[in-house]
Amino acid sequence: MLMKKYCCEFCFLLILLISFPAHAAGKNEISLGLFPYVSSTQLVQFHSPLKNYLSKVLGLEVNLVTAPDFMSFVERTRQGDYDIILTAPHLGRLAEKQYKYKRLAMTGHRVEGLFLVKKDSDINTLDDLKGKTVMVAQRISVIYQMVVQTLADKGLVDGKNISIIETKTHNNALYAPLRDEADASVTGVLLWHTLGEDYKDKLKVIAYTNSVPGFVVLSHPRISVVRQRKLKKALLDFGKTSEGKFYFENTGLKEFLPISDKTMRELDPYTRIFTAK
Incomplete structure (x- = not known):
């Protein structure tokens, strides 16, 4: 009842x-x-x-x-x-x-983005993302903006040597590698904090963005x-x-x-x- x-x-x-x-x-x-x-x-x-x-x-x-x-x-x-x-x-x-x-x-x-790939992926660093796809939440999000800057610092530019796929929420981005929707994804530390261990065990963090309040x-x-x-x-x-x-x-x-x-x-x-x- x-x-x-x-x-x-x-x-x-x-x-x-x-x-x-x-x-x-x-x-x-x-x-x-x-x-x-x-x-x-x-x-x-x-x-x-x-x-x-x-x-x-x-x-x-x-x-x-x-x-x-x-x-x-x-x-x-x-x-x-x-x-x-x-x-x-x-x-x-x-x-x-x-x-x-x-x-x-x-x-x-602090708001901070994590770059995620499958646990068994051969992608281990940001440099390995060249020619790959990365799913990130909407363009106006602060995490999207930090991702663009983080990639640019490594010489990676959307539409040139990497493809950024825009999605509706950080939650959507989180699961993208596991669903084979992208080679990598970026989500916030908040969602990583609440993610169950069974999912965390299937993913690995390869890099972080900078952080903001x-x-x-x-x-x-x-x-x-x-x-x-x-x-x-x-x-x-x-x-x-x-x-x-x-x-x-x-x-x-x-x-x-x-x-x-x-x-x-x-x-x-x-x-x-x-x-x-």
């Missing part, structure tokens, strides 16, 4: 996550927009503890919402569809500079200063709770920390894909 109740609640959350209409939050509810770095099912699994904690602290219903792809998430952020966003670092910087979102907290992990949490400017302060305190205190300890261990996000000006400036180069003329 308990399992049936849990499944019903999970399915309801999943439907809400992918179908919640823009600007639908009422006085007694607030929307938390989640960057779609994994499937909707995984977003619910990973972030329900945060949703429940914030609901309890704020005394409001917190609705998890997302978008079908990275660019749609950027557009919905611009339109103000979300009251709060938990997003990729460069998209958070974009939201702050272009759409006036307000800083709340950042995660303690972790996910950021911001609020839409319509949220009152009082509520922003309450949200910021709740996020920074989350790691002290049993729910928070479980959440950070399960997701690999480590903790919530204050966001500094230095951190945000570090992300500026990765926002130029949106602002360059």
